[in-house]
Amino acid sequence: MTEKGETVIALLGQPNSGKSTLFNALTGMKQHVGNWPGKTVEKKEGNFEHNGTHYLVADLPGTYSLSANSDEEMITRDYIASGKADVVCILADSSQLERSLYMLADYAGITVPCFLVLNMSDVAEEMGKRADAKGIEKKLGIPVVSFSAPDTKSYDKFYDALERAVRGKTAVDASGLFERYEKIDAYGTIKSLIPDNIIRGYSGAWLAAKAVEGDEPVIARIKAAVSDEDKKALDTAISSVDKGVVITGECKFGWIDELLSDTAQKGSSGVSLGRFDRLITHRIWGKPVVVLIVLLGLIASFIPALPLMGIGQLISNIPDPLSEALIGAGCPAFISALLCDVLIRSVSFIVQMLGFVFGVTLVFGMLEEIGVMARISYVFDNTMARFGLQGKSVMPFLISFGCTMGGAAGTRVIDNWGQKVLTIALAWAVPCGAAWAVIPMLSTVFFGAWMPVIIAVILIVMLLHMWLTAKIFGRSLVKAEDRYGMIMELPPYHRPKWGALLRYVFGRTKDTFLRALKVVLVVALAFWLLSYTSTGDITSSILYKVGHFIEPVTKLFGMGWQTFMAFIASSLGKEGALGVLSTIFTGSGTISVGSVVGGAAAENINELLVANVPKPEALALIFAMTFNMPCIVALAATYQETHSVKWTARIALYYTAVALILAGIAYRIGLLIW
Ligand SMILES: Nc1nc2c(ncn2[C@@H]2O[C@H](COP(=O)(O)OP(=O)(O)OP(=O)(O)O)[C@@H](O)[C@H]2O)c(=O)[nH]1
Ligand SMILES: [Mg+2]
Known part of the structure; x- marks a missing residue:
């Protein structure tokens, strides 16, 4: 109570x-x-x-x-x-x-x-x-x-x-089990040595059985409560038992069998290897089939995205006429710009990305519910061992497709500290839900029908990145003798429960919407204020000055100062980049650099982006953002799980550096194409 x-x-x-x-x-x-x-x-x-x-x-x-x-x-x-x-x-x-x-x-x-x-x-x-x-x-x-x-x-x-x-106050009647225990030689002796009530709620019979199993914490508690003489007798009794866990285990299973003998029908066998299991555990076909499933899943995720992308685009058409109307009605320019350029444009971006979040959560939630994700982890157990990881590491990777923080927290089931840190370090390379929201959207804006190709390249780069990271950090984190696989059991298949699944998917989408709204609004507002000038001349704003100052360096990575700012903001959360893009490149009002840079009479934010950011630079930004550190919360979760400032900082710096290098490479490849 x-x-x-x-x-x-x-x-x-x-x-x-x-x-x-x-x-x-x-x-x-x-x-x-x-x-x-x-x-x-x-x-x-x-x-x-x-x-x-x-x-x-x-x-x-x-x-x-x-x-x-x-x-x-x-x-x-x-x-x-x-x-x-x-x-x-x-x-x-x-x-x-x-x-x-x-x-x-x-x-x-x-x-x-x-x-x-x-x-x-x-x-x-x-x-x-x-x-x-x-x-x-x-x-x-x-x-x-x-x-x-x-x-x-x-x-x-x-x-x-x-x-x-x-x-x-019902307690289990386990007399049948205790009778079985009584037949173990040492059990009776041990039980007779245990005083009553030494641990609240645990009977002498329970403690004695655990002592037979060689349970150290229980044995220590008993010893602390008995005389020296009894301690010796206890030691003698305990050391006379061989394989205590197996012996009590037999008693327990025997008791369960007896319990179920006339109360349960056995039916067909539990986890039978279905045709699908035989296919994915196949020596040659297993892995390609699993990879294909993940790819098909991702492609299917994009289907629900299309209608919301359309709605988001429609919303992005609102600001221009609205701000004209507002100004016409005597609304101060500052307020109109705040409403149209910051608020409505942010919402437009977020609605466009929500479709992807919905799709990915639905498709992968369903695969997880059915039991397919567990099988994926099973199939890659050996591969993981080669990287110095456990089969259990696969689940954090898969969770990281949704949320890196969840992935990091999921490593708690990994009992080896080095393997845990290495798993987190690799999980960072997996594009998270926010990346899946932002990246396909930006890729569609800039590259249209080529978006799936870009996503495919990102997935390949992700695998290479993970391989490289395992090589770089693996040696110091995981000793050679710890490099063994640990197979996760295969749960029986379940038919997905649509009600619960949809509730979960809508809940997740709503949470993402609220989180994204917060991140995008805060970042958009901050950058908008930094870029605001009363005269309307962006070149006198703080943002422009700082941006110009650092641009010679950012150019090395293929990014102009505006896109670099978006990259920086994406460290807080990938959606932050949208906040920056929507502020810096908005076309209306007095603070726009859109018209300064491109001079295009674009109608909405997407067209403004295309008019102002050359394709190679857009590609650089996409890679920089995707492989940047996931977000502030993931950073905090990493510290929480690793308990190491050194490793958290090391991973963060490493990711920033790799993201910039990848951006530079993407830019140069982009230059060759366009
Ligand atoms: N068909 C069916 N599925 C169920 C039922 N109860 C739970 N599930 C599913 O079984 C799986 C495991 O359920 P969880 O609630 O996550 O199990 P848990 O005991 O919390 O698992 P851990 O946190 O891993 O220890 C999920 O896919 C559930 O949707 C049930 O009564 N019927
Ligand atoms: Mg649970």
């Missing part, structure tokens, strides 16, 4: 059992959900109310058991021992019940009240598997529900089980 009187529920379950899906449905929050294990890496809390009771629910990182193998498992165990949770909701995946009930077996002996949710009942049903929740409930003595977390209509069952568990 919290100070505010909320009842606290902890969600416990193996990775990918649906904890975050349940959490989101209960709280209305937006935790990352996807069909691969290890998404939630940090405890998240949220609130909800039901029948007048206020609840606080904690979404814990998924763990396979409650042993002390990893940070996540320790977080989970400590949370339960902290006494914060009034009730623990244990989730199991009904489509692979035998395996996923292992968590329940490992929980047995903990006295914090609990209930069991047999999630993914729809997936199980499709496989012909059926579990008798009532029968299991009778055997376990705790409330058991069988349901499907994305199906919000079926939540009555869930709330009912929750209330019964809280009211009845």
